[in-house]
Amino acid sequence: MFTAGSHLSSWIDSCEPIAYSKLTENRTTDVIIVGGGISGVSIAYCLCKAGKKVVLVEDGYIGSGETGRTTAHLVNALDDRYYDLASKFGEDTAKLIAESHSAAIDFVERVVGAEGIDCNFERVKGYLFLHPSDKPESLERELEAGLKAGLSVEKTTITLGGKSLEALQFNNQAQFHPLRYLKALCKAIVSMGGEIYTDTHAKDIDHTGITTNEGINVSAKHVVVATNSPVNNKYIMHLRQYPYRTYVIAARVAKKAIGQALWWDTGNFDVNADIPPYHYVRTEPLNDTHDLLIVGGEDHPTGLADAEHIPEEKRYKILEDWAREYFPQMEDIVYKWSGQVMEPMDSLAYIGHNPLDKDNVYIVTGDSGNGMTHGTIAGLLITDLITGKDNPWKDLYSPSRFKLFKAGKTFFKEFVGGFVSYLKTKPKHFDNTGLKDLKAKEGKIIEFVGEKLGAYRDEKDELHFVEVECTHLGCLVKWNNDEKSWDCPCHGSRFNHKGEVLNGPANVPLRHYSQHKDFLTNI
Ligand SMILES: Cc1cc2nc3c(=O)[nH]c(=O)nc-3n(C[C@H](O)[C@H](O)[C@H](O)COP(=O)(O)OP(=O)(O)OC[C@H]3O[C@@H](n4cnc5c(N)ncnc54)[C@H](O)[C@@H]3O)c2cc1C
Ligand code: FES
Structure with missing residues (x-):
């Protein structure tokens, strides 16, 4: 089962994989959407309803990212306190925030009714x-x-x-089964003429469209990147969320x-x-x-x-x-x-134009613990941005907003504190005891001939080695023995034992060597 870690959630275990065919031919469309979680699928659904031609690509199955690992509370009682939001943004804006989440829950309820969705x-x-x-x-x-x-x-x-x-x-x-909801939305998208491709990785993304790992192009008038952590934004957004x-x-x-x-x-x-x-x-x-x-x-x-x-x-x-x-x-x-x-630095998700990019490129990120409603808000808001309709939440969620006083203490504490913790926990010496004590399904960083390598022993006793510099901006990844992944403390990229990306912002795998024979005979 394809998911962002080794454990299976109850949702993934109680829903058939939502799989479509892989993209094998070039396509031209109104909107290309990268990412098949609640954000990407909600955006695709709303755009199809608005009469747009849509192609959605997902590199796993639909819902195999964080949407398959959620707990799916649908709330306007947010995980950040309203007294905090009112002090940061003012009471009127706090009201607008509440309205947007209430509208998202109402939207899900309406769609469940209209499409007859059996998702509890x-x-x-x-x-x-x-x-x-x-x-x-x-x-x-x-x-x-x-x-x-x-x-x-x-x-x-x-x-x-x-x-x-x-x-x-x-x-x-409200509450629901998130994958059964997505499954029904996908069915509706396809019935409205939308196209969905799974097992399809968008390798290169720009304002003209995307190119997959296999070199297939999707040209589009609008490009939406709904990959949870935006893989098309290397720097700015990753200073604004943790x-x-x-x-x-x-x-x-x-x-x-x-x-x-x-x-x-x-x-x-x-x-x-x-x-x-x-x-x-x-x-x-x-x-x-x-x-x-x-x-x-x-x-x-x-x-x-x-x-x-x-x-x-x-x-x-x-x-x-x-x-x-x-x-x-x-x-x-x-x-x-x-x-x-x-976690966004000022508590609100980032939904809208990708900063410092062409006007037709959009992102959804900073979901916080309220990504079910934020993803649904993205469906409504990004559809309005693309179809040229006014939307009262446009400035509220704009990824370009940046007011340091609103982020204030949190920004400094999380950003600087995180960096200090990274330096403190970064090992100064690496394990040179070899691989004999490495148990099955465990990983560690070893030093070999002056090179640092991430080593993992799989259940069949095969060894896998990865380079340990994150492909986003080069921080040292750390072994997560719970989900069997290499996690980057800097901006949250994650990789499996073969170096494949589980979470962005990295969009390129770690270099992987399996069972390096010379290596094995030497240590
Ligand atoms: C344990 C947990 C509990 C939570 N509980 C709640 C809750 O109760 N209520 C709530 O509102 N929120 C909750 N959240 C947050 C919420 O689940 C997420 O914010 C939301 O699911 C994110 O949806 P998404 O579509 O933005 O991202 P994702 O679901 O991660 O989807 C992004 C997709 O993009 C794909 N992708 C990435 N890169 C590429 C590429 N290059 N090419 C193609 N595809 C790509 C990934 O495979 C992935 O499927 C919780 C989160 C967690 C982890
Ligand atoms: S360096 Fe940015 S996520 Fe690893």
Whole structure:
């Protein structure tokens, strides 16, 4: 199964792969879209509805990126607080932000109805409760800011794991099965004359279109890059957002033992007061006797788990301990996986014209933990930009916006702090003990004849070597033993053991050597 890591999510395991044929002939179209996650597919769907000719290329299957690894809460109760958004952007803008996410949920609901999509879409309530490291006033402030932003929110008390917790109740939130939704959207796109190609990597991208690995061209009037981290933007956007890994477990619970709702805590301010990692919880029907309880959290900057001395693979146990405290109805854990989110420096996604590029090139990125609605907003907004319609969210989400005072402390802390952590955790000496102690399905960086190489032993005892300088801007990649990937701490590029790209901004694989014979006989 093609996905951005070694673990399978419950979504990927409960939906046939959404595969189309590979692109083998040159095409000419109105719009070429690169990336088949919720952003690319929503944009393709909206453009087809607006009468545009669309070609979408995806280098895995549809949904094999972060959309297949999400938890699919559809919310206007954002993971950044409204009191924070109002202080950064003003109350009117906070209201506009809320409206855009509400419109995205309404859009999904309408499409589910209109296309008759069987994706367990449900309107649910969302409960935000206080993390022990947060101050009680923050709920009061969020209530006031949420009401001013026009949300339907009220104060309440909830009981979780026998604890009575002060909380805010957000009405009109929603949840769905993201891949079943994408599958139906793709079917609709094709029925409207849109073309979708999977297993098709866009190697070169510019304002005239794309060229695939095999040299096939798609010429287009408009080019949309919806690759989560934009692979066509080498520098600017990667100074404006930070990659985080986030972890999920899914456990069986007796059917209806826990109601259908969304739960979030306000985040651990002891770990990071600017972007406090929070827990996020929902349920999903599993079978006649059980539901799945899907719990996420324990985030850390990509490639820098060691800075907190908690390796990637140890994060699930911490997540489980937290979940069992609040949801003791949990039985056995049947899935675990992790994924990556891009945290924008001022909390809002970047959707629109690619900065310093021709006017007909667009990007979608900076999804944060709200990429389901941000991806849907991208469908609506980019369609309006391409069809020349006014859209009230154009400036709000413009990738060219840059006001340092709005990003302020967070920018310096995340950017400079991340760089310092990178330098601190960057090994000064590399392992020269050879490969004998390298176990199956493990990787490490070794030094050999003055060269640094990433080594991985697969389950068949074959060795794989990759160059360890990231193909984006040359930072040293780090082995992620949980998802079996080489992760770059600088801007979040990730590669599998063969050096193939799992996440951008890199768009070129790491050079890979398998079973280098001389190498093996020498060490
Ligand atoms: C664990 C986790 C939990 C989350 N929970 C939530 C949640 O509850 N609610 C919410 O709103 N958001 C959530 N998010 C965020 C959300 O899932 C993502 O923001 C969203 O799925 C991103 O969608 P996308 O289409 O932008 O990117 P992706 O789904 O990553 O799609 C990009 C696609 O581009 C393809 N691609 C890349 N390069 C190329 C190329 N050169 N040629 C062709 N194709 C290419 C990739 O293969 C990929 O499929 C969560 C994320 C994670 C990881
Ligand atoms: S992601 Fe930028 S250098 Fe690796």
